């Protein structure tokens with residue numbers, strides 16, 4: 001397996017380390033298998049927000065999946081204000097309420113050490129879901145799509161989209177966007193994309209006209225569409241009077257649509273814009289020839305893997321949902337991970353890519 005070590009999360013306190021690619025599933029063995037706990041136990045699920053469809057879907061799927069498996073789900077979203085402190089409180093109360101496992105989609109993965117350490121000390125298994133929890137030993141497992149790979153796929157798709165849309169051009173003007181600085185994934189996505197784009201910036205194929213190439217300059221606080229839209233407005237007004245904008249690296253679908261909206265309002269042609277999450281509106285936009293691509297990270301598979309892990313923890317058996325024990329270093333430990341493979345979706349393969357998902361398949365068929 002090709003291993004590529006990359007410093008991720010340039011703006012996180014301690015950068016996580018990500019390796020691209022997933023290895024074959026390997027059982028970590030039963031030597032560390034926990035003793036198990038009562039069937040029907042409470043399982044906490046702490047989710048960061050509802051700014052993307054995947055988080056909304058995850059909440060429902062966890063409630064249903066854990067209930068079907070006989071557990072008592074305690075699914076909580078961090079509220080929009082005082083979010084980090086509120087998520088910390090939610091995790092603490094899950095421990096107090098007797099949760100045996102807590103699955104966490106961190107609002108800010110660098111701010112949960114005390115809470116997860118207290119949870120582990122109380123015998124709770126801590127699973128980082130989608131976003132790694134940083135700078136603490138008290139994370140037992142990490143379940144996610146391979147987020148560095150997501151960034152690589154976005155970078156490559158941007159290049160492919162530019163070549164396809166502008167066959168007569170050899171050089172392209174682009175702008176770069178990244179996600180929220182408090183989300184460790186934002187840096188992982190950006191570094192994955194830049195591993196593909198930087199050589200093309202260096203050889204002059206790509207020009208970032210604004211000059212804003214550092215991750216901090218490209219950040220979108222809170223992953224909020226309004227913040228991406230206003231940054232795009234400013235970039236267009238300051239750099240693209242009489243200049244073509246050919247492509248935009250957008251880290252997810254919500255921001256991609258905001259960027260497209262900004263370009264449309266400025267009266268300019270829509271550039272090649274990347275995305276992620278396969279949100280219904282973006283799938284429709286792709287089929288209408290606007291947004292160029294998205295990434296399919298099937299939330300159902302990730303939640304299923306999490307629920308399967310909870311079942312094994314309950315039974316005290318070996319954990320089989322681990323296929324990577326080297327890639328995700330949270331600053332103080334390499335967290336045993338189960339990484340799923342993300343899939344690139346463009347207009348060309350959407351119907352096939354979503355064949356297993358009726359809602360998305362319907363959006364792709366229009």
Ligand code: BGC
Pocket residue numbers: 051052054055130131179183185186223251252253276277
């Ligand atoms: C997730 C993305 C999502 C973003 C904003 C990231 O941590 O991995 O799928 O688009 O958060 O919610």
